[in-house]
Amino acid sequence: MDIGTISFRYAKALFSLAIDKGQGNQVYQNMKMLSDNFLNEDKLEEALANPLVSAATKEKLLIAAGGINVSDLYLRFIRLVLEHRRESYLPFFAHSYIELYRKEKKITRVLFTTAVPTDKTIEKHLKEKLHDETGYTIEFVGRVNPKLIGGFQLQIGNYRLDASYASQLRNIRSQLLDRK
Helix, strand or coil: CHHHHHHHHHHHHHHHHHHHHHCCCHHHHHHHHHHHHHHHHHHHHHHCCCCCCCHHHHHHHHHCCCCCCCCCCHHHHHHHHHHCCHHHHHHHHHHHHHHHHHHCCCEEEEEEEEEECCCCCHHHHHHHHHHHHHHHHEEEEEEEEEEHHCCCEEEECCCEEEHHHHCCCCHHHHHHHCCC
16 A cells, blocks of 8 residues: 555545544644644654654654644544554645645645745735635745845745746846857
8 A cells, every 4th residue: 555545544534533523623733733843853753763762752742743732633643643653654644634624625825935024915915816816715825035036936836936036037147148
């Protein structure tokens, strides 16, 4: 059985139960926090893969990685995963749950990267515009990358718009070099 099948089955079971119990949003928040911690903390996966780390310690780590207030279902899910020794699949479980929840609730994630911090009024305007265009609730993530020099990069799902000065300068440079 492959990772995709396993992760989808676990995530779908958790998602169905969370929706039935009215805890879908809270489990979603826990899974987002867990996913972020897997991305930002390399040592978390190492600790989970280490056979010398006890299940109780792994449980405490995963509870802490899920956020300040973890739901009862999240806690039960973590215990089930540890009991079946599937902790190495947790990043995939979290990702699958997040995708299921976003699809069900019509949520799309928008990554907006600029050279300087984004003003709240621009963020609000962008969220409203994108909501009107797509009909989806927008999860806005703003990032700062000074290498862009100016302009912005917008990523919505697989769609990416690069209106940064850095990319425009690269295009001009390549056009000038091609003329030689």
